[in-house]
Amino acid sequence: MGEETVSEQAPAREQADPRRDRPVHVWTLVAIGLVATAIGIALGFAIDWFPVRGSTQADDIDTVYHVLVVASVPFFVLVTVITLYCVWQFRERPGEEGLDGPSIHGNTGLEIVWTTIPAILLIGLCTYAYVTLTNVEEAPAAGAPKELRVDVTGQQFAWTFAYRGLDGKPVKSAELVLPKDRSVKFQIRTLDVLHDFWVPEFRMKIDAVPGITTSYRITPSKLGSWSVVCAELCGVGHALMRQKVTVVTPERFDAWIRRKQAGGMAATGAAGGGGAADATDQAAIGKTLFAEGNGEATACGACHTLSDAGTSGATGPNLDEVLKGWTPAQIAEAIENPNKDVAKGYTEGIMPANYGDTLTKQELAALVAYLEKTAAK
């Protein structure tokens, strides 16, 4: 039996077979490969893959991408050309059904070549990417404007921002506002699951990991308004976890910070005053909670637009429009049990369902009082 198979197979391969196509010359394949490589690299550069370059880091990071294109297209072409050529040249022809090719065992020279070249290439590219990442994240030089520190907190399904190291008191915000041409270091945390803090225009991104604080640094280099995106699948509301980042001139940034500091101060003063807060103080506390949260409870303004609180969130209904005529009981119910009566056109499970726990009774009352007063205007 065994002998029969061998004697049947061997001649089929060893003799020049009239059924075979004439082999293509190796230089023809090389020429095809070079043309395909040139087209591939040209396309890689011609297509504009990237959003606007919004930070000083963007140039170097885009260069990494272009170097990777130049390094990987030739290998992609090499593998593809050889594969397609073999599929065509050694296809099964009528009469060859069930035949097996000659058995080939190992080629030490080839194996050394195809291990060494990719190893050198990979080590080189990793080193280059690592050095680039270290360089773009270098602390600002002496004499540059003082670095801004922003704590970023992720929670299903919104981000809140806290500015540290300002002159005067820290500022919390549901919206990210940054000055142009000043280095900013983000310290990123999460209150629940993994999230990932990303502004595509700034190019940098990093996971928010439970239990640890991660960070990165960028310098906004363009005025404009873009999206903060969550880039780590984090639950049903992941795709809606988007907020606004606005890059403004340093003067406008300082004015914005001062306005925030003044607004927050009134509310803190009222809360710290002790005793029964009167209606105006209640509303001031409510407004602060709405725009800033309380560290545990996500700011409502991250998801809701409310012009009185200066927020522009777009994940949930616009509260300038929907709250008219609501009773305090209805507002409280919507906050504590958001999934009971889901607003038309919106998905259940996006608005945090834990405000009953993360807000104290007084905070909830203040928020309801504020929203009722604002809606009545």
Ligand code: HEC
């Ligand atoms: C992560 C985003 C998110 C946050 C944070 C959030 N909400 Fe919502 N909210 C939504 C979504 C989405 C809906 C619509 C679905 C629903 O009713 O549950 C909604 C619905 C509402 C409604 C009902 C609106 C209607 O038309 O029925 C009210 C009122 C409301 N939210 C108030 C608040 C308040 C107050 C806070 C802060 C304590 C808050 N929300 C925080 C996303 C959010």
Ligand SMILES: [Cu+2]
């Ligand atoms: Cu997320």
